[in-house]
Amino acid sequence: MNRKLMNQKKTITLEINQERYERDILTSDLLLDVLRKIGFTGAKPGCLNGDCGACTVIMNKQPMKSCLLLAIEAIDTEIITIEGLNNTPIQRAFVEHFAFQCGYCTPGFIMNGTALLLNDNDPSPEKIKTWLSSNICRCTGYKEIEEAIRSAIDTIKINK
Structure with a gap:
């Protein structure tokens, strides 16, 4: 070019x-x-x-x-x-489930989880894993991150 x-x-x-x-x-x-x-x-x-x-x-x-x-x-x-998200269920769930360590990757995971829920308000555990697979955390396991996403989904369902 x-x-x-x-x-x-x-x-x-x-x-x-x-x-x-x-x-x-x-x-x-x-x-x-x-x-x-x-x-x-x-x-x-x-x-x-x-x-x-x-x-x-x-x-x-x-x-x-x-x-x-x-x-x-x-x-x-x-x-x-x-910065455009403010106290969303996913953000609260990341804190409640200790789904971060150093925090560097956390915004990316939260954005990915938010996009998932914008496109599917009841994703399967397999779909959550698939969507989260595009992000990498070098500090911690993914168990807490997946739990945070599932918890946010449950919170959203309760509030509807």
Whole structure:
């Protein structure tokens, strides 16, 4: 690809957590980097190749790895970051079930779990495992994370 095309400046508008942000970017800027420059630092740079999921955000109700997306690909989408969630059942369940250790991967898991519940309000244990398999935790086991997701599902069912 032509290097000049990759580094063109462009003004874009992104909808993040139901607010609009206009920014001047390079066409080669990653969504992760633009989010962090705006101030949304919950999406973490981990592997930077899509393996770990620490950078997961929700885009149009789907979990997306922001380290794999160019910011210009997010134009005309609805982006939710961990900062856009406020005291959700999944967040509370992660605390109650000790589903984190260092916490670096936690926002990605919460975003992935939230996206799962946006798409299926009663996922099977197998589906939960499948969705969580796109994220990596290097500190702890996945048992507590799966329990937190199942607990959040139960809380949501009770509150309906």
